[in-house]
Amino acid sequence: MAKAKTKTAYVCSDCGSEYSKWQGQCADCNGWNTITEFRLPAATVAQVEFEGYGGKRSAVQKLDEINLADLPRITTDIEEFDRVLGGGIVPGSVVLIGGHPGAGKSTLLLQTLCHLATKLDALYVTGEESLQQVALRAKRLQLPTDRLKLLSETSVESICTTAQQHKPKLLVIDSIQVMHLADISSAPGSVSQVRESAAYLTRFAKQTDTAVFMVGHVTKDGSLAGPKVLEHMIDCSIMLEGTSDSRFRTLRGIKNRFGAVNELGVFAMMEMGLREVKNPSAIFLSRAEELAAGSLVMVVWEGTRPLLVEIQALVDQSQFGHPKRVTLGLDQNRLSMLLAVLHRHAGLHLGDQDVFVNVVGGVKVLETSADLALLLAVVSSFKDRPLPRDLIAFGEVGLSGEIRPVPSGQERLQEAVKHGFKRAIVPKANVPKNGVKGMEIVGISKLSEALAVL
Ligand code: TYD
Numbered sequence: 180m181a182k183a184k185t186k187t188a189y190v191c192s193d194c195g196s197e198y199s200k201w202q203g204q205c206a207d208c209n210g211w212n213t214i215t216e217f218r219l220p221a222a223t224v225a226q227v228e229f230e231g232y233g234g235k236r237s238a239v240q241k242l243d244e245i246n247l248a249d250l251p252r253i254t255t256d257i258e259e260f261d262r263v264l265g266g267g268i269v270p271g272s273v274v275l276i277g278g279h280p281g282a283g284k285s286t287l288l289l290q291t292l293c294h295l296a297t298k299l300d301a302l303y304v305t306g307e308e309s310l311q312q313v314a315l316r317a318k319r320l321q322l323p324t325d326r327l328k329l330l331s332e333t334s335v336e337s338i339c340t341t342a343q344q345h346k347p348k349l350l351v352i353d354s355i356q357v358m359h360l361a362d363i364s365s366a367p368g369s370v371s372q373v374r375e376s377a378a379y380l381t382r383f384a385k386q387t388d389t390a391v392f393m394v395g396h397v398t399k400d401g402s403l404a405g406p407k408v409l410e411h412m413i414d415c416s417i418m419l420e421g422t423s424d425s426r427f428r429t430l431r432g433i434k435n436r437f438g439a440v441n442e443l444g445v446f447a448m449m450e451m452g453l454r455e456v457k458n459p460s461a462i463f464l465s466r467a468e469e470l471a472a473g474s475l476v477m478v479v480w481e482g483t484r485p486l487l488v489e490i491q492a493l494v495d496q497s498q499f500g501h502p503k504r505v506t507l508g509l510d511q512n513r514l515s516m517l518l519a520v521l522h523r524h525a526g527l528h529l530g531d532q533d534v535f536v537n538v539v540g541g542v543k544v545l546e547t548s549a550d551l552a553l554l555l556a557v558v559s560s561f562k563d564r565p566l567p568r569d570l571i572a573f574g575e576v577g578l579s580g581e582i583r584p585v586p587s588g589q590e591r592l593q594e595a596v597k598h599g600f601k602r603a604i605v606p607k608a609n610v611p612k613n614g615v616k617g618m619e620i621v622g623i624s625k626l627s628e629a630l631a632v633l
Pocket residue numbers: 278279280281282283284285286287316320448449450451452453
């Protein structure tokens with residue numbers, strides 16, 4: 180047999196797309212001069228075997244013959260974290276935690292691991308901070324430090340060798356961008372190093388049933404460095420988000436092979452580390468005392484629970500030929516579409532107005548149930564008429580001006596009642612038959628009806 184050739188690939192260092200030939204511009208992310216040659220190591224990662232764990236043989240098995248009994252989830256004792264993971268850590272899974280520097284990734288993992296180490300073996304590998312720095316932080320946060328094992332190392336091969344000796348159930352790699360494999364010549368953090376290091380660690384996780392957490396830093400535009408190269412390998416990808424001027428952090432699932440995606444966990448960064456926020460609606464609702472036009476509370480659905488958030492709109496006479504459409508936390512195209520609906524079906528022309536829309540608290544809303552609240556806020560600002568403080572709204576707006584129902588209407592209304600709201604404008608089909616105690620609910624089926632109710 181002919182000897183296997185070393186494979187050469189051309190990889191975009193920004194997005195990780197792979198090409199068989201060099202080209203000047205990446206067809207995926209449109210970056211110029213980002214494609215570099217990438218020589219796969221002669222001995223590929225796929226050939227590495229990890230001994231000592233009673234090595235798993237891959238034989239064909241029937242689906243119902245596979246033993247599921249030994250797959251209990253490990254709960255982190257942090258409810259918000261468990262929720263995002265889909266109910267706890269799955270042994271042998273690989274979880275990528277992304278976020279901006281200073282978001283609190285190291286803090287979250289150190290807190291989790293220190294507590295979990297009292298019950299099972301855990302190893303925290305730090306490639307960025309010294310052992311003293313990690314120990315100091317753990318001490319300051321008054322975490323139980325007697326059981327957690329620490330290692331300061333950046334070579335993936337030595338990490339796996341050490342882990343094989345200590346057989347931890349949980350392994351944290353902080354961070355994947357500083358890790359390197361000896362076989363690969365490029366610098367740590369480059370696409371090839373990140374990709375092969377992650378592949379090596381993934382293989383380790385699967386063969387030894389160790390749950391591996393990898394910390395990943397995000398690039399300026401907020402995506403994980405080399406996201407495409409990691410996406411298919413890992414089981415869960417979660418993002419810790421939050422701006423440095425706010426102490427709230429949200430943990431969001433982006434991909435999860437073991438649970439619902441788009442779950443949201445909310446934390447607050449305190450002097451004593453990250454504290455989970457059990458009632459997130461309350462924090463996004465701290466509104467100004469004064470009644471202001473353009474502000475309304477909506478109920479969005481985050482994973483498996485409702486969340487009350489305030490939406491604000493500002494409509495102002497445009498100074499230039501091109502009126503601005505700016506959204507924070509919402510999709511801009513959606514806003515343009517809804518403004519067109521408003522024009523066609525409610526006769527409100529905003530073509531000469533700048534429209535700014537903001538979701539308070541830095542929440543990102545990806546759901547169409549925000550449509551109705553958004554339009555009501557826009558109209559309120561345009562007419563300079565404040566909406567009642569105890570009003571909530573949700574519902575999807577269709578292109579012909581119809582108001583469409585959204586899932587889980589009853590739960591959304593109940594969440595609103597819990598927080599003291601007394602009036603609701605919702606799609607007709609979402610009005611519960613028996614009503615909701617303590618709430619006056621108006622069901623509508625057309626946009627014009629909503630404006631009439633106001
Ligand atoms: P860190 O976990 O180091 O962030 P990452 O690993 O994601 O880069 O968090 C660092 C930030 O958190 C830092 O800016 C200070 C803040 N912080 C607190 O406010 N309180 C604390 O108890 C800790 C440990 C950090």
